[in-house]
Amino acid sequence: MFVMPHINNDDSSYVPDVWFTNQADNTWDDLTSFLNSDPLASLPSEEVGTPSWMEEFQLEQYIEAQLISPVEPGQIEVTMPLLVSPPEPSPSLSPVSTAPRTPSPVAGPVPVSEQDRYDSFDARWQAVLDRAQTSSFVYGVVSTKIYCRPTCPSRRPNRQNVAFYDTNEQATQAGFRPCKRCRPDDAAGEAAEQRQAAAVERAKSLIEERSKNGQRIPLDKLASQSGLSTFYFHRVFKRRTGFTPEEWGKLCRERLAKR
Structure with a gap:
């Protein structure tokens, strides 16, 4: 092999070219050996089913991060923190009772005695x-x-x-x-007062009923239906109402005309 000296720029030292030639030969030999060999043969072999150290590390990290407590082999019990509380049932969604409802008693008018009315x-x-x-x-x-x-x-x-x-x-x-x-x-006088009051009320109802039809009822007919004389009935009616039977009929007709 021919060796040519290589002179540096500073002329202080030189490197023989034989060194570069040896390096090129070695690189060519390595490339030839790699191409002729099996690429997978150089990888480390592992048994099937045996986790590698990376898989074991990842599993440990997962257990710590997810708060997993390992139990028996092949079983994993997961305990996760409850982040959201379950919603409370809405009152509007509560089941409707199908039982028959008992009707509440309806408050009616309370009877009032005369003594309480005029107290x-x-x-x-x-x-x-x-x-x-x-x-x-x-x-x-x-x-x-x-x-x-x-x-x-x-x-x-x-x-x-x-x-x-x-x-x-x-x-x-x-x-x-x-x-x-x-x-x-006088108890008899009280009974007479009650009869007179009832007679006047009947006469008022009859006058109002006839006034609705545009009719008038004679005084003697009102008195006969009340069981009193014409003069006495006229006197009793005015005493209790403040009007004569004729005036009462006129008021009824005017009231109906305004409706």
Whole structure:
């Protein structure tokens, strides 16, 4: 082999060319040996079914990250933290009961006694003005020392001169005497007052019914249906309503015409 000296630029040293020639020969021999050999023969062989060190490392990392507690071989129990609480059942989605419902009792009108209805001075005074048919009290007139029924046909007294009593005995003990017109101390007089009040109510209903048809009813016919004389019926009707039968019929016709 021919050797040619190689001179560096600084002329201080030189490297023989034989070194480069040897390196090229070695590289060619390695390449030839690699091409003639099996590429897979140089890889490390491992038994089938045996995990490599990388697989074991990844499994350990997975167990620590996922909070997995290994149990028996071939079984893995996973314990994951509960991040979201389960939703509570909505009241609107609750099952509807199919049991028959018991109807609640319907509150009806509470019966009120006459004593409770006229338990105040104002209520009793209004009953006197209306000549209400009630026997729950009597009223006395201080200026005359006379006590009467609320239906008494006498002129209405002044409010400041009126005193009310629950019974006739209380009025008598207070120094009042019974009225001779309405006779509050006479049971027969009370029955007569009730009959008169019923007769007037029947006459009012009959007048209103005829007025709806544009008809009028004579005074004598009203009196005969009430069982009273014409003169007495006319007097009783006006005393209890403040109107004559003719005036009452006119009011009914005017009221119907406005509808």
